[in-house]
Structure formats: structure tokens, C-alpha cells
Amino acid sequence: MAPDKDSRLAKKARLVSLVIAGTMVLWIGAQWVGSTLGLTTRYAVLFDLLALAAFVWALIVIYQIWRARQSS
Numbered sequence: 001m002a003p004d005k006d007s008r009l010a011k012k013a014r015l016v017s018l019v020i021a022g023t024m025v026l027w028i029g030a031q032w033v034g035s036t037l038g039l040t041t042r043y044a045v046l047f048d049l050l051a052l053a054a055f056v057w058a059l060i061v062i063y064q065i066w067r068a069r070q071s072s
Helices: 003-037 041-071
Strands: none
Touching: 003 041
16 A cells, blocks of 8 residues: 555544544533533434434544555
């Protein structure tokens, strides 16, 4: 595999790891703030759906990285 391609895949992998970690921290924080402030469950579901969207995006990018590494 070319060094340029390796560095691009490594950059993508770092971005995915930051998105996953950041999503978990923000999701846990949103759940805590929601329960502390007594927000309705509609907001909890909204936070859950936003976190789910971030995880689906991360899964798609991880699959792309995996496919790129398999093809070379």
C-alpha cells in the first residue's frame, strides 16, 4: 500500500475514533443533563437518534477503511 494511502486511511481512522468517543461523552452528558433538568422523554429520544446517526456514520466509514485495506 502506498504511504499516501496509508496516511489517508490512518487519518480517517483517527476521525472515526474521535467521533465515537465524542458521541459517547456527549450522549452520556445529554442523558445526565436531561434527567437533572427533568426534560421530557422526547429530548432523550432526540439525543438517542443523534447518537445513533453518528454511530451509523462511523460504522460506514469503518467499513470503507476495511474495504480499502482489503483491496490493496
